[in-house]
Amino acid sequence: MSLPDTLFDRPDPPRLTPLGLDGMLITFSDRMDDAANRAALAFRDRIDAEGWPGLRETATSLCSAYVSFDPATLPPADLQARLREILADRDWLAADLPANRTLWTVPASFEGDHAPQLADAAELAGLSVEAAVREICARPLRALALGYAPGQAYLGQMDDHWDLARQKDLTPTVKEGAVVTAVRQLIIFATSGPTGWRQVGMTRFKAFRPDDPDRPIAFAPGDEVQLRAVSADELERLAQEPLAGATHEAIR
Amino acid sequence: MSTLTVQKIGPGASVQDLGRRGWLSQGLSRGGAADRLALLEGAALLEQSPDLAALELSAMGGSFTVDAPTRIALTGAPMRASLDGEPLRWSASHLVKPGQTLALGPATSGVWSYLSVGGGIDTAPILGSRAAHLALGLGPKLETGTELPMGKDKGGPVEQILEVSDRFKGGDIRILPSTHTALFAREDLERFTETTFTRDQRGNRQGVRLNHDGAPFATRDQLGLVSEVIVPGDIQMTGEGTPYILLPECQTTGGYPRIGSVLPVDLPKAAQAAPGAKLRFAFVDRDAALAAHQSEDAQLTALKKAVRPLVRDPAKMRDLLSYQLISGVTAGRPETGDTQ
Numbered sequence: 001m002s003l004p005d006t007l008f009d010r011p012d013p014p015r016l017t018p019l020g021l022d023g024m025l026i027t028f029s030d031r032m033d034d035a036a037n038r039a040a041l042a043f044r045d046r047i048d049a050e051g052w053p054g055l056r057e058t059a060t061s062l063c064s065a066y067v068s069f070d071p072a073t074l075p076p077a078d079l080q081a082r083l084r085e086i087l088a089d090r091d092w093l094a095a096d097l098p099a100n101r102t103l104w105t106v107p108a109s110f111e112g113d114h115a116p117q118l119a120d121a122a123e124l125a126g127l128s129v130e131a132a133v134r135e136i137c138a139r140p141l142r143a144l145a146l147g148y149a150p151g152q153a154y155l156g157q158m159d160d161h162w163d164l165a166r167q168k169d170l171t172p173t174v175k176e177g178a179v180v181t182a183v184r185q186l187i188i189f190a191t192s193g194p195t196g197w198r199q200v201g202m203t204r205f206k207a208f209r210p211d212d213p214d215r216p217i218a219f220a221p222g223d224e225v226q227l228r229a230v231s232a233d234e235l236e237r238l239a240q241e242p243l244a245g246a247t248h249e250a251i252r
Numbered sequence: 253m254s255t256l257t258v259q260k261i262g263p264g265a266s267v268q269d270l271g272r273r274g275w276l277s278q279g280l281s282r283g284g285a286a287d288r289l290a291l292l293e294g295a296a297l298l299e300q301s302p303d304l305a306a307l308e309l310s311a312m313g314g315s316f317t318v319d320a321p322t323r324i325a326l327t328g329a330p331m332r333a334s335l336d337g338e339p340l341r342w343s344a345s346h347l348v349k350p351g352q353t354l355a356l357g358p359a360t361s362g363v364w365s366y367l368s369v370g371g372g373i374d375t376a377p378i379l380g381s382r383a384a385h386l387a388l389g390l391g392p393k394l395e396t397g398t399e400l401p402m403g404k405d406k407g408g409p410v411e412q413i414l415e416v417s418d419r420f421k422g423g424d425i426r427i428l429p430s431t432h433t434a435l436f437a438r439e440d441l442e443r444f445t446e447t448t449f450t451r452d453q454r455g456n457r458q459g460v461r462l463n464h465d466g467a468p469f470a471t472r473d474q475l476g477l478v479s480e481v482i483v484p485g486d487i488q489m490t491g492e493g494t495p496y497i498l499l500p501e502c503q504t505t506g507g508y509p510r511i512g513s514v515l516p517v518d519l520p521k522a523a524q525a526a527p528g529a530k531l532r533f534a535f536v537d538r539d540a541a542l543a544a545h546q547s548e549d550a551q552l553t554a555l556k557k558a559v560r561p562l563v564r565d566p567a568k569m570r571d572l573l574s575y576q577l578i579s580g581v582t583a584g585r586p587e588t589g590d591t592q
Contacts, residue, residue, distance in 0.1 A: 010434035020513030059277035066481040146279040147505035217278040
């Protein structure tokens, strides 16, 4: 059978891509790009504010916003028209980040077994170990997207010299709370699992707390997360405290 | 509060409802029943809300007792089913009384079977849903002796049946484009729609693997794809070019190429294809997909209308005189000497 040409349509971003019958992606870049991430966050915030009947859920990934909708209430063609209108409203790549985000400060140890590949990563970034820790903790990093496990945030972007390739061989498992890095990003592992990223530190932070009725998943896309270097002993002491010593405040 | 007690249970069973929405952007997939239609069928048979939780059983099934008279519905992949040894009809509602043993399994076709109870399984909701998320360890572990609380049943009929179309043996699945469909070469996309796939042994609530003869399916530049949102029904290629149909516990984002997305109304059939079943995929245009679409509300309304009382053929009843033909609650149950 011959397939319609429309199946092969893929205009340059910003682009609407239907994801099945009841989903729509609004993509701002085909490569990881900070402006595209900000655009996705701002665009999603705008869609949430629209509150159209038939909207079921919105989300963002690194460079796209996503809309889940009920096609019986909100026909895909109508949704596309509305999304195009909003896309044309402004230059989304220049949009401000939405309000209602949270700044987190999370204690992390960069000592001994907590940081098995810190020296390796620092060398690849062209830094001393001390300078590497200083840079990792220097400023808040944005939760560019969450995935792999509930609450697992991809934090970025770090400076260019942190554009480290993933390891060829996976680390078979890192523990929950591990701080790993690659491709100008940091992750605080929300579960234990294998990774191709290098472990440079350790937190006791639990990003997924299903029993916490108020905030069962700590981070949301767009939140800012800053690590605070503490000693290994201090990390264990803080582990007993609420949120393992992490603090959070609203970003205004 | 009444209790459903697990006497025996096979691997892969869990408490499920229609899942949780609103957590996708924070990395938690919707979850919920692998065959959502089966939950709606259970709700229709018991005349209750589709939001109530049921037991999802995989091929081996299990056996169960209750501590109070309990209405049940059996839906999804048909299993051998019996109550104290008397065969029970599938896709039907029945009454189970204390002292009786409900034995379900193995499945005769399909993968996911459902035991719904009047009032629903009333375990504590987690993040707004009772659905177990096996990959995350959410929800009660089911084993011999597990006691599951049941909600209060508002009451209703039993011995009701639903005629359902056979969605338990694979077949033709309609798809729409997904994130990366346009990145596949035309000849690969055509080959995909001309290939008969076989459901592999490997499969779980995250997804099921499909095997095929011939070259793998890959896109250009597929190692450089930026992660995008994933939803159940997406057909994702592994790095080796083997397709997986993604199910309710799939990842929420990913950068492996997705060639298409199964129509929501065809997803139960795709999920219920057992190992060895054949599946073929056809792209349909959006208008055809919309015409075929039924919201879950509309599906439930239609199912409620389709429910019929079970009419027994007197010629097939082994001992007509032992049936109590008048009583409401025990209609159709033989009153044998050992029944309480």
